[in-house]
Amino acid sequence: MAPIAGTYKNETSENFEEFMEKLGVGLMLRKLGSKAKPTVELSEEKGVWTLKTISTMKTTELKFKLGEEVDETSLDGRECKTVFTVDNGKLIQTQKSPKGKDAKFTREFTDTHMTMIAECDGVTSKRVYKRQ
Numbered sequence: 001m002a003p004i005a006g007t008y009k010n011e012t013s014e015n016f017e018e019f020m021e022k023l024g025v026g027l028m029l030r031k032l033g034s035k036a037k038p039t040v041e042l043s044e045e046k047g048v049w050t051l052k053t054i055s056t057m058k059t060t061e062l063k064f065k066l067g068e069e070v071d072e073t074s075l076d077g078r079e080c081k082t083v084f085t086v087d088n089g090k091l092i093q094t095q096k097s098p099k100g101k102d103a104k105f106t107r108e109f110t111d112t113h114m115t116m117i118a119e120c121d122g123v124t125s126k127r128v129y130k131r132q
Contacts, residue, residue, distance in 0.1 A: 001109075016034050
């Protein structure tokens with residue numbers, strides 16, 4: 001199994017604007033978000049993981065423990081109850097938003113890349129990141 005921790009730079013995105021539209025993201029933020037090429041940093045220390053997403057628009061940081069619910073404000077501003085789990089080497093993030101749409105992000109890792117599949121109400125997006 002490839003390590004999860006690392007720094008990843010976005011290379012490609014498929015169907016990301018449609019995914020954001022399904023989430024209810026406004027037109028301007030969708031246009032900016034679809035052009036962004038974020039860097040994702042994943043690290044772990046003593047069982048506490050940090051997921052940091054860095055882009056020209058915004059930088060966010062979320063700390064979590066596997067299997068424990070955390071409060072998250074998503075990049076698009078939704079307040080969520082989020083749980084991260086690992087299944088078969090994949091990091092799975094499930095967002096439940098009481099006032100918005102729920103979403104699921106499945107991140108799969110190789111020695112050279114991270115592939116993220118984002119899902120919301122039947123719309124799926126694929127984003128590929130190169131390990132730095």
